[in-house]
Amino acid sequence: MSNDMDKDDSLPEQGADESAPTSEKDVTDPVDDGTDERTIDDLGSDVEVSAEVADDVDEDDLLGGLKIETTEDIEVPDRLVDQVIGQEHARDVILKAAKQRRHVMMIGSPGTGKSMLAKAMSELLPKEELQDVLVYHNPDDGNEPKVRTVPAGKGEQIVEAHKEEARKRNQMRSFLMWIIIAVVVGYSLIIAQQVLLGILAAGIIFLAFRYGSRGSDAMIPNLLVNNADTSTAPFEDATGAHAGALLGDVRHDPFQSGGMETPSHDRVEAGAIHKANKGVLFVDEINTLDIRSQQHLMTAIQEREFSITGQSERSSGAMVQTEPVPTDFVMVAAGNLDAMENMHPALRSRIKGYGYEVYMDDTIEDTPAMRRKYARFVAQEVAKDGRLPSFNEAAIEEIILEARRRAGRKGHLTLELRNLGGLVRVAGDMARAEDAEFTTREHVLQAKGRSRSIEQQLADDFIQRRKDYELSVNEGYVVGRVNGLAVMGEDSGIVLPVMAEVTPSQGPGTVIATGQLKEMAQEAVDNVSAIIKKFSDENISEKDIHIQFVQAGQGGVDGDSASITVAAAVISALEDVGVDQSLAMTGSLSVRGDVLPVGGVTHKIEAAAKAGMDRVIIPRANEQDVMIEDEYEEMIEIIPVSHISEVLDVALEGEPEKDSLVDRLKSITGSAFEKQGSPSPSNPSPQ
Ligand SMILES: Nc1ncnc2c1ncn2[C@@H]1O[C@H](COP(=O)(O)OP(=O)(O)OP(=O)(O)O)[C@@H](O)[C@H]1O
Structure with missing residues (x-):
């Protein structure tokens, strides 16, 4: 049997009776192939939550008008596809692909429902078509067992x-x-x-x-594949499977003669591709499959049958090769963007050519209807676990609040629901440990403290150590030192001070920065030098600029958003003007001095507050993403800015000397503000 890819064009296409969807339009349009009268809605529409809902829903009601006391009052739908929250596009594609038997590739963040949707797809495939596969002894050639398919059962x-x-x-x-x-x-x-x-x-x-x-x-x-007792089409998860588990194998026989041997057909074992026949083969992190397996997978997809042979070359199983075994599965591949880049291009084109590609949403708009679904999500997770006490109204509300916070985007709820489900479980476990009748808001709040990610724990430890060694500076003015902010992992902010020193250069000026943030420092200096060149007689290219990210050695610090920090430190050092140390800042800088939005503002502001800062500068464009916990609101003043001139105005000590660089930089403020119609920088609007 061949496994090469160049057969592509000559081979019969999968589902040759239907035109393969290639464009976005095909993906999102209702089912329109004319082969079936059903619509997507018949297969499964976006179900409303079955529980009592108030007639006129208050927009601010965290439960979206649900009139319930606990999660017990919310009915959990039977079908997995109806349990999926959000991911409208992916859901539609799955419904459509199930009907047309198309392959699907889902790319997106972990825990957003990719394997859930793949499993849901298997529930939608017709069960009537399922087959059992039998392998028989071949009297003519013992090493080529015969294969027969029969209806399931x-x-x-x-x-x-x-x-x-x-x-x-x-x-x-x-x-x-x-x-x-x-x-x-x-x-x-x-x-x-x-x-x-x-x-x-x-x-x-x-x-x-x-x-x-x-x-x-x-x-x-x-009996190689037995579907006698299956209630839905098979769902085979082949994530990280080795070749034998994916493609099938023939066991080694230590007694190969003398009448003791096991007949070869009895040693044949099915792989996931064979077990998934007429169902779904799900492969997450598709790029982690070795290239040979990806090539064989392609052959199986193309020919819809694949012989089984021993995977280990030295085993007696390698002598055996069965007749082709059916592999007529729908492939659902998943992963993050890297997975897509690194997967075998021919395999990707196979999926793309005969199926759909979907990008998973990370967040969804926060509407009353959606909040009701999040309440149902809590009920689903409680039901799935089976041991957690039901959540009362206030506990559900707290989970929904957390979904808002984790979205990192105003007016949205996070769709990284595996993590949110983790919070539900920890809170429920706490209630169970106390023998509580219900899981309450207090349990959820405690769980939030307990279920901190490794990055959060590391960040807190980091902050503590800095305090121990008095490395944090949060008062007074220091030249060339700025308290920047960064994010560790996805959800932990950290204060990351930047120090700059400017010295005359012997040759052409260079930027000297240490560690992993070197590239970012270089970029920030390039941008700030463009601005400085415009407003100063100083030729920055004749100077060496030394930049240090103080204690940035902690793994995983993302310094991408520290460019206004670097710029402020360089300008401060260049002009010998002190920077307010009770202030922290985050923002990205453009060549024209605009402060551009960055990620993780909520976590960064909270980190600044924890470190004892009084004020924090954030990009104005991020203003709407701020969702800090109540306890921090009193602790810190938030200053949104849109231009570097505003940063300098807030951060630098005293009034600049007339006609100095800082004065000139600040002077561009007026025109920038008039253009944007923003409030004056000297009187920024705190949140
Ligand atoms: N959109 C969703 N609706 C309802 N529940 C969800 C959703 N997304 C995730 N979950 C919950 O999180 C769990 C894990 O999700 P799932 O395994 O599908 O994520 P995934 O995207 O495949 O992640 P990974 O790529 O890490 O495997 C699900 O079993 C379900 O409980």
Whole structure:
């Protein structure tokens, strides 16, 4: 059997009766292939939550008008596809792909429902088409077992019938054997009076029968794929599977001769591609499959059948190759963007050509209807776990608040629901440990503290250590030192001070920065030098600029958003003006001095507050993303800015000397503000 990819064009297309969708339009349009009268809605529409809902829903109601006391009042839908929250596009694609038997690739953040949707797809595929696969001994060539497919449930019956037949045959043989033995032994005892000869003859007859009967056992087929008891089409998760588990294998036989060997068809084992026949084969992190496996996977997709052979070259199984075994599955590949880049291009084109690609949403708009679904999500997770006490109203509300916070985007809820489900479980476990009747808001709040990510724990530890060693500076003015902010992992802010020193250069000026943030420092300096060149007589390219990210050695610090920090530190050092140390800042800088939005503002502001800062500068464009916890609101003043001039105005000490660089930089403020109609920088609007 060949496994190359160049057959592509000559091979029959999958689902040749339908035109393969290639454009976005095909993906999002309702089912329109004309082969079936059903619409997506018939297959499964976006179900409303089954619980009592208030007539006029208050926009601010965290439960979206649901009138419930606990999660017990919310009905959890039976079908997985109806349990999916958000991901409208992916859901529609799955519904459509299930009907058309198309492949799907889902790319997106972890825990947003990719494997859930793949599983939901298997529930939607017709069960009637399921098959059992049997492998038979091939009398002509023992190393090429024969393969037969029968409707689901028949396989077991066939094997049973063969076993019964073999049993009967063996009974007959035994009967015959004992009669012959009795005759021979009787003859040798009574007539020939040779006891020893009689026993010897009996032994030889016994062995001859035993050896002869082995052949009849070999005729019993091996039930390779059994769908007798399956209630839905198969769902096979082949994530990280080794070649044997994915493509099938033939076991090694240590006794290969002398009548002790196991017939080859009995040693054949199905792979995930065979078990997924007529169902769904799900492969997450598709790029982690080795290239050979990806190529074989392509062949299986293309030809819809794939022979099984021993995967280990040195094993006796490698001699065996079955007839092709059906592999007519729908492939759902998943991963993050990297996975897509690193996967075999031909495999990707196979999926793209005969299926759909979907990008998963990370957040969804926060509407009353959606909040009701999040309440149902809590009920779903409680039901799925089976041991957690139900959540009361206030606990559900707190989870929804957390979904808002984790979205990092105003007016949205996070769709990284595996993590949110983790919070539900920790809170429920706490309630269970206390033997509480319900999981309450207090449990959820405690759980939030307990279920901190590694990054959060590391960040807190980091902050503590800095305090221990008095590395944090949060008062007074220091030249060339700015408190920047960064994010560790996805959800932990950290104060990351930046220090700059400007020295005359012997040759052309260079930027000297240490560690992993070097590239970002270079970029920030390039941008700020463009601005400085415009407003100063100083030639920055004749100076060496030294930049240090103080204690940035902690792994995972993302410094991408520290460019206004670097710029402020360089300008401060260049002009010898002190920077307010009770202020922290985050923002990205453009060549024109605009402060551009960055990620993780909420976590950064909270980190600044924890470190004892009084004020924090954030990009104005991020203003709407701020969702800090109540406890921090009193602790810190938030200053949104849109231009570097505003940063300098807030951060630098005293009034600049007339016509100095800082004065000139600040002077661009007026025009910038008039253009944007923003409030004056000297009187920024705190949140
Ligand atoms: N959109 C969603 N609706 C409802 N529940 C969800 C959703 N997304 C995730 N979950 C919950 O999180 C769990 C994990 O999600 P799932 O395994 O589908 O994520 P994934 O995207 O496949 O992640 P990964 O790529 O890490 O495997 C689900 O079993 C479900 O409980």
